[in-house]
Amino acid sequence: MSSVRNVTFNFRDGKATSVAVQQGESVLDAALAAGIPVIHQCRSGSCSSCMAKLVEGRAGMRAGASSTLLRSEYDAGDRLLCLTEAETDCTFALNYASDAGATQAVQAHAFVDSVDKVATNVVRLRLELAEGAWLDFKPGQFIQVRVPGTNVTRSYSPASTASDLPKIELLIRVLEDGVMSKWLELDAKPDDVLEIEGPFGSFFLREKVPAPHIMVAGGTGLAPILSMIDSLRRQPGRKPPILLSFGCATPEQLFCLDDLELRKQWLPNLTTRISVDHHASGDLLAGNPVDAIRDADVTHENAVAYLCGPPRMIEAATTKLVTLGLRPENIYAEQFAPSN
Ligand code: FES
Incomplete structure (x- = not known):
């Protein structure tokens, strides 16, 4: 029996391309070697960038x-192509257009503009790209930031959009003993220089x-959602209805509520529901942002959902939205990977 499998990639714009994958070779390695623009980053199963859906054939993740x-x-x-080996000829659907992966990540320097604590456990870090530097990104994508004085990098999705460049705004969750958190608390100041890479x-x-x-955000998962909302606002033509469900553990951990109010003024089609797990009062809903999604929220067969937050929130939101009738292929999600 042949040890070479024919693997086909179907892009969202209708383009398809195939590659021969050797036994033991990852599907991602074979695709990249053939110049197929599959989005990827870590190549080790930890970033989810290379996610694709197996729609035909058999392909499993590497044992262990x-x-x-x-x-x-x-x-x-779903499969992470960097860890996937084809067991038969197979076909993967990629949920982006064939030109989306063509943007190459670049390295750049950025200056710190400001560091502000916006909630008990969230810092807003405003950056400005150095003169002559450029780093384009789509709303929702992330960049990597090297913590000054270390070899440690952390990934953050800008809350700003590419239209705001050279300004970049990050919302960073403060973690006890976190390397970035300590730098932000003890050392970060305006005009510090950061090495960044992306998108x-x-x-x-x-x-x-x-x-x-439908957008569901837990904690600093709000950052890429803000970028998406601002991009939708700037798109020409009629805006789609947008429902944002955003939640944190307590009222003290909520942030950017004024920014959301402002966006509601700009975007009459935007509805927000803000929830907290504990001590809800006033307009705040009790529970998590998935609880706040209601049966009547999925009103259209082609509705799309964007989810960003901890893995359990993503799983619960996906299950609920599919149960309510949303097509699984119309759900896009980014879960927080734990920092090492
Ligand atoms: S490239 Fe990061 S999970 Fe595959």
Whole structure:
């Protein structure tokens, strides 16, 4: 029996391309060697950038490889191509257009503009790219930031958009003993220089979808969602209805509520629901942002959803939205990977 498998990639714009994959070779390695623009980053199962859906044939993840893929995602056909080997000829669907992966990540320097604590556990870091530097990104994608004085990098999705460049705004969760958190608390000041690299990731706003958008954000998962909302606002033409469900553990951990109010003024189609797990009062809903999604929220067969937050939130939101009738292929998600 042949040890070479024919693997086909179907891009969202209708383009398809195939590659021969050797036994033991990862599907991602074979695709990249053939110049197929598959979005990727870590090549080790930890960033989810290379996610694709197996729609035909058999392909499994390497035995013993650890990854961020949820069991439910695997069962639904999702695969991380960097850890996937083809067992038969097979076909993968990629949920982005064939030109989306063509943007190469670049390295750049950026200056710190400001560092502000915006909640008990969230810091807003405003950066400005150095003169002559440029780093384009789609709303929802992430960049990597090297913590000054270390070899440690952390990944953050800008809350700003490419239209705001050379300014970049990050919302960073403060972690006890976190390397970045300590730098932000003890050392960061205006005009410090940071090394950044990007863009990375396949979680980004799909363009020109007129159907309703449901967005679910937990904690600093709000950052890429803000970028998406601002991009939708700036798109020419009619805006889709947008429902944002955002939640944190306590009222003291909420942030950017004024920014959301402002966006509601600019975007009458935007509805927000803000929830907290504990001590809800006033307009705040009790519970998590998935609880705040209601049966009547999925009103259109082509509705799309963007989810960003901890893995359990992503799993619960996906299950609920599919149960309510949202098509699984219309759900885009980015889960926080734990920092090492
Ligand atoms: S490139 Fe496959 S998970 Fe990061």
